[in-house]
Amino acid sequence: MSEPTDLTIAEARDLLAAGELSSRELTEAQIGAMEAGRGLNAYITETPEIALDMAEASDRRRSGGEAGKLEGIPVAIKDLFCTRGVPTTAGSRILDGFVPFYESTVTANMFAEGAVMLGKTNLDEFAMGSANLTSYYGAAINPWRARGDDRERVPGGSSGGSASAVAGRMALGATGTDTGGSIRQPAAFCGVVGLKPTYGRCSRWGVVAFASSLDQAGPMARSVRDAAIMLGAMAGHDPRDSTSADMPVPDFEEDIDAGVKGMRIGIPREYRVDGVPGEIEALWRRGVRWLEEQGAAAVEIGLPHTKYALPAYYVVAPAEASSNLARYDGVKYGLRVESDDLTAMYEQTRAQGFGAEVKRRVLIGAYVLSAGYYDAYYLKAQKVRARIADDFREAWRTVDAILTPATPSAAFRADDPPADPVAMYLNDIFTVPVNLAGLPGLSVPAGLTHDGLPLGLQVVGKAFDEATVLRVGRAIEAAAGFDARPAGR
């Protein structure tokens, strides 16, 4: 048996089922790894006592003949999910001291399936960022290093702590949330699998909102199968979320090895973007070849409004965020900067409670919704969004799934991030259109750069067709044989 912390969820599940490993043993090993890996700052809050209690309860259930889909599996929870009795920060100072008295639907679903919570992972403040550099609790670090360059790399964002924890063997899997790429981009940067499900597949209830029409929770894991197992436990209709889909949750694992023979895979020509390194283009071509070798047909398609996705996103997401973040006002919970004057209390609380990126987006959002600008910005962006969704709808007439690169670069250095906001925003160029259209997208590690940093490919599917996305992802995973491991801790 390999180190317990190296196991995939599927492997651990089999060992637990066979009685060769207890959840307590697995959890203890994982707690040890979590402590040893503190240098990566992947966790904001560690919950080892809770983890051990949950592990013991899981072992008892198993000996009683009960076992859920994630029975006894230690996982990490992005600190955007409200967890009852455990501080939930959203990576922001403004939620200082906030302890939810309710459990998010997704975490409740996972715990009901036997999952064990190790702690709450680091993230960009309010999930706004692509490098995990905006967290009030300090940057999370990518366990990967470039060959011959020991300087720290960003794990991507916003689910950077989750990606770092999973890649760094500090959890078997983790939850993420993805508003514009926040699961897929850090997964690609950290060499793990990340799945953003169809909008509505996982409940948003109890997840701190960033942009309500785009936010979606999903799994991050070390294999496509593990992502499928986790999604099965996380997903499901929730009557408490008006936007949660009342759809049956299929067994995502069932047909995962069924292959891609006879499938038509769309290759969007608009995803060939100037300035993207040649090795990313090459990896993409290799991905196409892998699928063709397994019997799929590659079809060039057009998604003509792709280049407008990012600017549309940077109107819609900040607009919704400016409203969603209005509740952080020092009155009900979290930080309050006292003053005799109400307006001063509000303004100081929010000035000191929010970081620079959050303020930037709240201000952009307030501006594009303000009188006289609504039509030109917000309404226009929502119309462009409709056109982007139409592009995909058109594509589904001819293809079953779409293959693209996951990111336009590998993980960049933490001490040398893109200089201006727009350059940083370009990180999500390949992932954002998928959120705007509400579709499922999967990032699979598929290769390394010339200097040994992981790169991912993205598979996009039809709404609620995660099963096909996972099948295609599994085919790439099998062909890529990605088995490189991060060096750093």
Next chain:
Amino acid sequence: MSLDEATVARIARLARIATTDEERERLAGELSGILDWVEQLGDVDTESVEPMTGAIEMPLKSREDTVTDGGVAEDIARNAPRYAQGFLVVPKTVE
């Protein structure tokens, strides 16, 4: 589209975020940069396009008209920065 410091001040006020002169100067530049970049949306023909407000078309859910929640005053009190005699307490706000 260039956004000046007075406009930054106005929206910062709307958003209840205190800003210093320095911040307003920096923000005016940054926000203008973002808005200039966003301008390209104007190139898209959206004549007779319905704006998209939700990611996926779905029917509206509803709840029953029964009392199923409440009774969390203590939990609210525990999280509140200032709470007294059963109320949230804020600086005087009288009109």
Next chain:
Amino acid sequence: MAATIEGATGVWEYAIGLEVHAQIVSNAKLFSGASTAFGAEPNANVSPIDAGMPGMLPVINMACIEQAVKTGLAIDGAVNAHSVFDRKNYFYPDLPQGYQISQYKQPVVSGGHLEIELEDGGTRRIGVERLHVEQDAGKSLHDRDPSSSHVDLNRSGVGLMEIVSHPDLRSPEEAATYVRKLRTILRYAGTCDGNMQEGSLRVDVNVSVRRPGGALGVRCEIKNLNSIRFLRRAIEVEASRQVGVLEAGGEIEQETRLFDVGRNVTRPMRGKEEAHDYRYFPDPDLPPLRLDRAWIDRIAASMPELPDARRARFMRDYGLSAYDAGVLVAEKENADFYEAAAEGRDKKLAANWVISELFGQLNKAGRTVDESPVGAAALGELIDLVADGAISGRIAKDVFAWMFETGKGAAAIVEEKGLRQVTDAGAIGAEIDGVMEREAAKVAEYRAGKHKLFGFFVGQVMRASGGKANPKAVNDILRAKLGG
């Protein structure tokens, strides 16, 4: 009726529009499962949704929408099959989410109207622009501490209907009549209890003045008037302020003002330098509200009888005057009481009893019909005693007063006090004989042709019988005996 304002430079006319916030009758709140009950301990009826806790999401209570649709149908509005919930963004401590979920561009009901009855007996149709559904805010209390305000979120998230009229109202009195009429309709429809003291019905008023027949002037909104009396006063005071400004050559600035009851003036709301910019946009947490035609039709088919229809029926079927019918239908409970008391009896007689005796006593006692010590069945019994000739109408009024005081039944009081009317011809004849004996001179005058003395004899006989003699029998026997 339309009123005018005499300015120094001539006559001005009122143009008044009302925005009425009516709390929806429901068990649970508009988007959460917390109770709407009034008068609970502070923050007891609050769910994490109503407190704006992180990650909380709204799910609509369709019973509230059904109530809004009922109300819309009651005012002849068009129910929209597609409407949208928007967020109205602003900061206030009793607004925990930092926005109010409301409806902006696409309300659930568009258009509509209601008829108001004027003092001269005519009616006027007042247009309704829209009815939309929105959340209430919490309550801020300012008198508990000199330096801080206290916030209670019990009302936060309670469903409201905002009903916006056209600026069709022409006098403070018409505005008052409109509110009363709307309140009556809401109570008939069962969609709002209309209790202004508890804040179930709140009125914002838009006031402008203009030269007769001229274009509408700039309006000011006066917020949160919680009684009809204050509404009327606020309109008067604001209109004369505007006339003053205009006649001095000034201009009216469109703004929101508050009515200072103590000083009897309106003043601008504080912080007006801060132009409101609510940044409305469709709430991404809520898909559009789509209503099924068949569902709307079912609600339409199950609508209760509304006040105008009931009034018309009272006039048509019961022969009541417009005035009496109007008085009876103004409160649903009153009309219900009347119909129960009138069931199987003379409708007009019953109406007189309810309006003059019952309402008179209730008014004096400061009670509503629901608190009446005399129930509909008891009043019916009394009316029957009069109709059967068991007691006279005169005695019945005394009996009613005792009933009201003691809560006892009519028959019991009549028996206990021996008030049953005397119809026995022998007994009445004996009383008449006695009177004719005492008043022999007058008898002679009568017989000599002074027939208008007849009434005098009736009065004497009635007095002698202690009011109990049956007046018809007295008439008949007296006429026979005098005529002899």
